[in-house]
Amino acid sequence: MPSRLYRSSLPTNLLWLLLVLLSPFLVLVTAASLGSQARALLHWKSTLQGGQLLASWNIDSRPCNWTGVACSVTRKGRLVITDVHLPDMSLAGPLDAFNFSSLGSLATLNLSCNRLNGTIPPAIATLSQLVTLDLTGNLFVGRIPIEMGSMKGLQFLSLSQNQIMSSVPPSLSNLSDLTHLDLRQNKLRGAIPGELGRLEKLRFLELGDNQLSGSIPPGLGNLTRLYHLALYENQLTGSIPRQLGDLRDLVYFSLSNNSLTGTLLSTLGNLTKLQYLFSWRNHLSGFIPFEIGNLIDVFNLDLSSNMLTGSIPFSLGNMSKLNILHLFDNELSGSIPPQIGNLIDVFNLDLSSNMLTGSIPFSLGNMCKLNILHLYENKLSDPIPPSLGNLRKLTDLRLFTNRLSGALPSEMNNIIGLTSLQLSNNNFSGYLPPDICKGGALSYLAMYEDVRSHIATSLKKGYYRSLIPDQAKHVILHCMQLKSWVEVFPE
Ligand SMILES: *[C@@H]1O[C@H](CO)[C@@H](O)[C@H](O)[C@H]1NC(C)=O
Numbered sequence: 471m472p473s474r475l476y477r478s479s480l481p482t483n484l485l486w487l488l489l490v491l492l493s494p495f496l497v498l499v500t501a502a503s504l505g506s507q508a509r510a511l512l513h514w515k516s517t518l519q520g521g522q523l524l525a526s527w528n529i530d531s532r533p534c535n536w537t538g539v540a541c542s543v544t545r546k547g548r549l550v551i552t553d554v555h556l557p558d559m560s561l562a563g564p565l566d567a568f569n570f571s572s573l574g575s576l577a578t579l580n581l582s583c584n585r586l587n588g589t590i591p592p593a594i595a596t597l598s599q600l601v602t603l604d605l606t607g608n609l610f611v612g613r614i615p616i617e618m619g620s621m622k623g624l625q626f627l628s629l630s631q632n633q634i635m636s637s638v639p640p641s642l643s644n645l646s647d648l649t650h651l652d653l654r655q656n657k658l659r660g661a662i663p664g665e666l667g668r669l670e671k672l673r674f675l676e677l678g679d680n681q682l683s684g685s686i687p688p689g690l691g692n693l694t695r696l697y698h699l700a701l702y703e704n705q706l707t708g709s710i711p712r713q714l715g716d717l718r719d720l721v722y723f724s725l726s727n728n729s730l731t732g733t734l735l736s737t738l739g740n741l742t743k744l745q746y747l748f749s750w751r752n753h754l755s756g757f758i759p760f761e762i763g764n765l766i767d768v769f770n771l772d773l774s775s776n777m778l779t780g781s782i783p784f785s786l787g788n789m790s791k792l793n794i795l796h797l798f799d800n801e802l803s804g805s806i807p808p809q810i811g812n813l814i815d816v817f818n819l820d821l822s823s824n825m826l827t828g829s830i831p832f833s834l835g836n837m838c839k840l841n842i843l844h845l846y847e848n849k850l851s852d853p854i855p856p857s858l859g860n861l862r863k864l865t866d867l868r869l870f871t872n873r874l875s876g877a878l879p880s881e882m883n884n885i886i887g888l889t890s891l892q893l894s895n896n897n898f899s900g901y902l903p904p905d906i907c908k909g910g911a912l913s914y915l916a917m918y919e920d921v922r923s924h925i926a927t928s929l930k931k932g933y934y935r936s937l938i939p940d941q942a943k944h945v946i947l948h949c950m951q952l953k954s955w956v957e958v959f960p961e
């Protein structure tokens with residue numbers, strides 16, 4: 471803000487020089503006098519609780535020097551208040567007594583993170599010069615005033631983290647300079663107005679964590695400058711409009727936790743700047759498009775808890791920046807493509823609760839940053855590849871309920887940080903690797919009947935202290951060198 475440059479204490483001639491130099495930035499309105507603006511702010515303050523931090527707000531001093539207040543000079547050389555910046559000031563109470571018509575010169579109003587309550591007065595729309603309005607994190611209820619659609623200068627609007635219950639007024643689509651619209655975490659209802667597609671300059675659109683319903687308007691595909699589009703945690707239905715494939719600048723895209731149907735379209739493959747793609751917990755069906763492999767900048771891909779079918783496309787192996795890959799709880803079939811092993815930055819891989827067949831690819835042993843590996847509840851067969859012993863950072867390995875067979879490879883003794891190892895309901899044979907508890911971290915080991923007969927052998931080797939059958943038909947073993955417990959679930 472240039473406003474802080476103009477202080478009332480500046481000599482008049484210097485003020486005029488600045489005026490001429492900086493006239494493009496000057497306020498054009500005929501505003502109330504500084505004195506009446508000051509009185510308006512003082513009046514509002516008098517209706518609030520917790521204004522202790524505003525001790526400088528005093529009728530005897532110039533408001534331009536008050537905490538959180540800044541002024542600019544109008545064309546006519548008058549000082550007016552242009553900036554009220556009071557985030558996190560413990561202010562409590564309503565906006566009702568805020569005389570917006572006195573403060574029509576405001577360009578910035580930042581009241582975020584206070585305890586302001588009541589409704590947002592429609593009169594707020596008289597702030598016709600406002601560029602930035604940040605009411606994040608207060609206790610506002612009621613509606614978003616339709617009148618706000620007339621605040622033509624607004625570039626930044628956040629009402630997020632309040633308790634606003636209305637629909638999103640289509641009138642907001644008249645805010646043609648808006649670049650940032652954040653309405654997250656309210657109780658907004660109704661459909662997303664398709665008119666929002668007219669906000670050509672919009673870069674950031676956050677509507678997550680509300681109660682919005684209806685389908686995603688295809689018109690949002692016109693917002694080609696968007697880099698952030700978040701519609702998660704609503705009650706949206708219908709399919710993902712193919713027009714969203716036109717949002718080529720998208721970096722963050724979240725549709726999670728709605729009731730979306732239809733397929734993940736191949737048009738998404740054009741969103742090559744994406745870094746985050748979330749669509750977990752929807753009802754998406756059909757294949758994961760092969761084109762997803764074009765999204766080579768994605769860090770975090772979560773398509774879990776849908777109804778996706780078909781096999782995991784091997785093109786996923788091109789998404790080399792992935793850190794987190796969650797495809798669990800779908801209906802994916804076929805084998806795990808060995809190309810997944812190219813994703814050496816992944817630390818959390820969860821393909822559980824699908825219908826995957828074949829063996830665990832040897833190449834998974836290349837994913838040496840893996841911390842969590844969940845492949846449980848599939849139909850994976852064959853022995854565990856010894857290469858998994860390379861995954862030294864693994865703490866949580868869950869392979870239960872598959873058709874894995876053979877002995878646990880002795881290489882697994884190398885994974886010393888395991889805290890949870892769940893192998894039950896497979897068809898393992900052979901011995902438990904004798905040192906599996908040696909790392910000291912293991913606190914949870916679950917196996918089924920299939921290894922029970924071999925426990926005695928392990929016991930002889932001295933790694934378990936006792937075998938205690940309990941009433942719950944569980945057999946609990948205590949790893950001797952460690953403090954940890956080992957559970958064996960008999961059939
Ligand atoms: C502004 O207030 C500060 C203290 O808050 C004071 O030091 C300074 O002199 C004041 N300036 C004017 C021009 O009143």
Ligand SMILES: *[C@@H]1O[C@H](CO)[C@@H](O)[C@H](O)[C@H]1NC(C)=O
Pocket residue numbers: 557580582602603604626
């Ligand atoms: C409002 O103030 C808070 C706290 O300083 C800041 O984080 C936020 O970015 C500000 N809002 C705008 C739009 O600048």
Ligand SMILES: *[C@@H]1O[C@H](CO)[C@@H](O)[C@H](O)[C@H]1NC(C)=O
Pocket residue numbers: 519562563564587588
């Ligand atoms: C608003 O906050 C003030 C101050 O905490 C409180 O006295 C008042 O009851 C609140 N009003 C509503 C409608 O919650």
Ligand SMILES: *[C@@H]1O[C@H](CO)[C@@H](O)[C@H](O)[C@H]1NC(C)=O
Pocket residue numbers: 502506510569571572
């Ligand atoms: C708001 O201020 C204007 C002067 O700028 C005044 O005419 C009006 O009466 C004030 N409104 C209220 C409700 O105090």
Ligand SMILES: *[C@@H]1O[C@H](CO)[C@@H](O)[C@H](O)[C@H]1NC(C)=O
Pocket residue numbers: 619640641642643644665
């Ligand atoms: C946008 O503004 C125009 C002109 O003021 C008005 O006619 C129109 O109804 C507004 N659009 C919406 C959706 O409110």
Ligand SMILES: *[C@@H]1O[C@H](CO)[C@@H](O)[C@H](O)[C@H]1NC(C)=O
Pocket residue numbers: 664665666667668689690692
């Ligand atoms: C989106 O753009 C298309 C083509 O330019 C246009 O026909 C349509 O009306 C626009 N939709 C919205 C909501 O702006």
Ligand SMILES: *[C@@H]1O[C@H](CO)[C@@H](O)[C@H](O)[C@H]1NC(C)=O
Pocket residue numbers: 703704705727
């Ligand atoms: C999903 O959304 C519902 C409300 O729509 C919410 O209750 C639930 O906590 C959300 N689930 C997660 C995991 O965030």
Ligand SMILES: *[C@@H]1O[C@H](CO)[C@@H](O)[C@H](O)[C@H]1NC(C)=O
Pocket residue numbers: 715736737738739740761
């Ligand atoms: C991606 O964009 C190109 C145009 O640049 C278009 O020809 C192609 O059909 C789009 N791909 C998909 C899958 O939509």
Ligand SMILES: *[C@@H]1O[C@H](CO)[C@@H](O)[C@H](O)[C@H]1NC(C)=O
Pocket residue numbers: 760761763764785788
């Ligand atoms: C993956 O990358 C390889 C070369 O790096 C390329 O030949 C292949 O076409 C890419 N596949 C996809 C689906 O992007």
Ligand SMILES: *[C@@H]1O[C@H](CO)[C@@H](O)[C@H](O)[C@H]1NC(C)=O
Pocket residue numbers: 873875876897899
């Ligand atoms: C379990 O493994 C044994 C050989 O160790 C094999 O004979 C049997 O068919 C397997 N059972 C299943 C269900 O795969």
